[in-house]
Amino acid sequence: MIRFVARRSLQALPLLFIVSALVFLLIHAAPGGPLAIYLSNPNVRPEDIERLRRALGLDRPLWLQYWNWLWAFVRGDWGYSFSDGRPVTARILERTPATIELVSLSLACALVLTIPVGIVAAMRKGRWFDRIATGLSMAGISLPGFWFGLLLQIVFAAGLGWLPSSGRSTPGADDAIDQLQHLLLPTVVLATVLASGWSRYLRGSMIDTLSMPFIASARARGLPMRRVVLRHALRNALGPLVAIVTVDAALLVSGAVVTESVFAWPGLGSLFTEALARRDYTVLMALLMLSASAVVLFNLIADALQALIDPRAAAA
């Protein structure tokens, strides 16, 4: 297992290097740059733009900018934000807890929903529970997150007045209940979207597994249905779900961009939206590299988990 992890980590390095070059090129190719935002102010004159361009090092050739960034980045110096002049690491660290809080709760809620729904829908394939679950999950997959979020705000905050519409806490209020109330709506949005997709996977693989001969033979030997489903079928059917859940867990690092923006959630997703709008290259690069690393890492975890669940995968 250690050799497996070491080999995969080494393989990931050139991949991340290529990703960094591509991402760097792409964000610099997008029209406008960190200075574009200054242009709408008539008092900012061309000589001001030139002065700022030099100060930010944007007047250097692109390859040199990339090389300087890369060399500093691998040594742990992620630079300063073009937007507010603070260290990129500080800006990312202060946003991380909010994202971890929202995403981990959403992942947990989504799992709690997915497992029973997926199993029951597979066992009752074609019956009313399955049909309702299928309908709801199709709706969940198709709903645009921002629209669903605004709808929940209108109903539960503006209409019924039960919950706060957005934000992470009521300024001044420091209690856990207040924080949970703020978490509820964004979690519902994120968990619904995740669970809708996941439960489809689980249902599919459960149906496949339940039709296999070893299930019939287990039943024929008189094992109770509950034991057959939970001990034998579920373990076999979990593979695809574990893979998708683990890869989705990369959201912990990238943040839930749309949900965070709609709910003014101060996490990494809304930091990304801000940095993108301002073409804050240093913050964007750091966030994108974190996301890329997270995807690589969580894929590795997914493979490792797969091997634990199903020893045949490790052998392969």
Add this chain to the structure above:
Amino acid sequence: MRRVVLRRVAPAVAALALVTTSACGRRSSGRPSNDLLIVGYDREPDTLNRFSTHILEDIQTCVVEGLTTTDEQMRVIPLLATGVPTLQNGGVRLRSDGGMDVEWKLRPGVKWHDGVPFTSADVQFTVEAINGPDYNPESTDGFDRISSVETPDPLTAIVHYKEIYAPYDIQFIRGALPKHVLKGRDIDRAQDYNRNPLGTGPYHVVDWKAGEYILLERVPHYWRGDEFPKIRRLLFKFVPNTNTRINQLKTGEVHVVALAPWDKYREMTAIPSIVVAKTPGNAYEHVTLNERRVPAFADVRVRRALISALDRELYTRTILDGLAPVANGPIQPVSWAYTDRVAHYPFDAPKARALLDEAGWKAGADGIRVKDGARLAFTLITQAGYAIRESMAQAIERQWREVGVDVKVELHDGTAISSIWFEGRFDAMLHWWQMPSDPELTTFFAADRVPPAGRNINYFVDEGLTRLLYASDRTVDRAERKTLLERAQVIIADAVPEIPLYNVVRLDAVPVTLANFKGNPTNTGIFWNVHEWEIK
């Protein structure tokens, strides 16, 4: 099986129940009070240093005060100065070498929030820091024309300009940098100051929670007297999504939304606790015609045809819901330099067709006009994500098509569009300029101010107008300057280098219980008189 499901779901249900039952009944949506007023703000500031930021300075104006400010009618009024220097009162003196001296008298008894007196040395330090090599403010406009600042006594600062600079009265509108805090330091990286600036204003920053809010609290002894400000705390909450911001206004989670979009006007007026203040603004929406890219625009008859083909009155009545009036030029009615005695172009499609015929553009087989084998066709770019702009662009496209002009609308994101116009890579563009409170037009219309040297993105060349504009920049006498600028407005209206559409009226949603709210048409923002705001 059923029990299994229950056992797994039960904890989640219990948790949900706990949260919602504790939320049972309406949340006490905090009403605005003299203890706390909550402002829903569309973005988090980059820095609170007024000289470095590139967004509006609403939060900063509560903390850092200028020598002057602009009021609700865009008049320049003294703040930390005792008066506005002019030629008449002897505060401005023209020198024989072509330069000028401006003598600022500072208000006695004003202290920085740390108790250190505010003096002319701070004004001098500010100029030196901005002109110095180690600091990168947003703009050095005006400061770079100052040769030195003399400080004969702590309350007098004499600013020596190398040349005549008409907008001298707003030179220190952003305040001053505290010398005793920033001297000898790298201001770009002075995060203690940039995140929590030392000011002389009615409030100071007590908390800045990244991505969430900035909390201001009244200072104990504001120079106007201990009874000011009336409201103890101001909370600026960052809510980037417009719909969410309006939802928060409905729930009472925010009490003030500045610069609200017009398409939310009716939704906001339906909220009983809110009044929507309308302030005629100092910005105007218009269509820029890039003469360098579309040769047809170089013909004044084509430009007059394009403006006559548009029913601008109809646009303001329908798309803008009657909230903003048609604009006839770049200087807005709120400015002292404004004149209405210029050419007006009411909707007249037959006249537009006749003008295009006269200019040699004849209708082709598909109805689109053709001249020398070229079709009268171009693209109109505008910013994506603004419902009003998108509707406006469609209306324009349609009305131009009716007189035989083929227009294709293209949408771009805000950052992209800035670089597109800066490089002149567009045919026509629908956008607005937020004009400075000083009525300078040179950067927008002088022949030598095409990008990158300025913002003449119509690439419009009129030597007479150019001379007039430069002359107005070198005139400090207001009456004389007004005459020059009025002549410039007449020339611009005749030549139609761009198509003015409407005056950008500011909508600010504030509590009905808020007294002394006055609004502000400029980038100074609505908080310029926050010290007298009071919930009644």
